Amino acid sequence: MRRFTRRSRRRRQVVAAAVATSLLLVGGVAVVTLSPLMALDTVQVIGTERLDAAEVAGSLDGHLGTPLALLDETGIRDDLAAFPLIRSYTTEVVPPHTLVVRVIERVPIAVVERGAVVELVDAAGVVVERVPERPEGIPLIAPASADVDSLAFESVAAVLTALPADLRARVDVITASTRDDVAFSMTGAGHRVVWGSAERSALKARVLAAAIETTDQSRAWEYDVSAPETLVVRRL
Template identity: 30%
Template sequence: MARNRTALSLQERARKAFARRQRARRWLTWRYIVGGTAAVLLLGFGIYALYFSSWLRAEGVELIGNDLVDDKQVLAAAEVPTGDQLVQIDLGSIEKRVKSLAAVKSVDVSRKWPHDIRIEIVERVPIAVLDRGTKVVALDADGNAFPAPQRARDGLPRVKVGAGADRDALREGAAVVAALDGEVAELVDHVEVRTVDEILLHLRDGRLVRWGSADQSEDKAAVLLDLLGQKATTYDVSVPGAPTTR
């Protein structure tokens, strides 16, 4: 009898253990089902929020860094499709359009959740005024010409270009202007750019400086300061190691 009771007890424990394992498997299965369903619902909600709801639509534009170019010009160029889903707006196209503005050196466009597009601009820095006869624009150190308000052009040296001056020549002229120290710059009325290798400084008192190219501009400026003490109408510092006057 005792042996039978022991056998029954072992069988009962085995059945209970089996039942517990079955319940654990069912619970694990339900956990997977519930977890998977929740993940699908969450994904669906995210897709709806990003692509279809009004919660994440573009409503405004934040502009950073523009001074030479006013807000209206940037917004007109950007053509941000307000009202569209923020996630679907083509940031690269906006960036390309804003970059087409001559005064813009670089631009970064990003989403500012939940409702804005951020446009961060780095503008060109004017170092001279380019006189094209009927039109006056600003010039940066890389020789790029761009429109700028009068307040940004005031006090900057003038650059005039000859008929034979191409983009490379303009870049050389800008490099010469950038290299002029304050003492020399104060004497200059305007810089004339004829070709890459023929750049002239017209001084305020009527004297002429043959500068040559932008190479060794710092040396040329130092030599010129010494030469200006000599009476002459023309100073040639195109070869700073062998300057001449006449």
């Protein structure tokens, strides 16, 4: 009985010591993470080109002084929503005092003309920038296809996004009236391309590049890649 009692007492002591140690560790972590010793005092913004990184960081000043463990992700999201040029972002907490915000900006794929104003838009139709005149190497979306809420704009944007950068830079004016009749003219000799729908755009881009390479570029051609397995080339 005495041996059993001693063993039971030792087990209780071991358990009590383990519980006390765990409580001390948890309490210590809580004190450190929730104290001013681990409060936010620096916001670092990475990845901006058109946006002012200092302005983006300044929009988060309301979170300064907050313990890192208690940063409000919803509040940060709402603050950054004031910048429509931010397509997406990620955050990283860097103890003891820093929040790193990595930004991916919207990239213009084309321009649309709104009266005397030229708008650079991304694939979602968000205005990235307004400029007095069309920049060189940026396709123009024809007015008939410029409604960003239309299926025509959606198809045009899908085609421009799928085109390799070198081909996209040669697109002059692109248009569509439905999902399946995208067409565009090209700078230089004035080629016309009948694209069709945005489906299989990667294959169509390869077929178009090969067709351009094997035809006389001193003349204007119409390249019909709407059915990429049966390329049709016509003189204009």
